[in-house]
Amino acid sequence: MIRTGQDADIPALMKIEQELFSSPWPESEFLYEFHENPFSTFYIYEKDGVIAGFADLWITYEQAQIANIGVAKKYQGLGYGNALLKYCVNQGIRNECENLTLEVRVSNDRAIQVYEKNGFITVNKRKKYYEDGEDAYLMVKPLGGLEYDNDTGA
Helix, strand or coil: CEEECCHHHHHHHHHHHHHHCCCCCCHHHHHHHHHCCCCEEEEEEEECCEEEEEEEEEEECCEEEEEEEEECHHHCCCCHHHHHHHHHHHHHHHCCCCEEEEEEECCCHHHHHHHHHCCCEEEEEECCCCCCCCCEEEEEEECCCCCCCCCCCC
């Protein structure tokens, strides 16, 4: 089940973040996204009452951006990341966004494959994007002209 995030989710999100990323977001970043960033919405993938993954989606007028996305290692390979990604795509379409963008480490082959499978294309490389100096690919999925089907959710 995918639902909108709430403050009580932050400790679980931080745990996933620390498990997955070499430069995890601190609690202050999550609090900023939940309370101060007017463009941010967290979506939570919950399985049997446990938070398995999340996505932080920014809708900024006609643009959408995935600021952060992750699935706990225990739940990887089960399609939850793909479901979150598709949910974000559909939110972008519902909000009449032209594109959905994200950045991904150039070394993250598994994520890149998921993004490409979902219609994202690499459009640029951001040099030394991450704190450890690794580059990121800027990937984009065009959404303009697509219509959201209220009956099917696609």
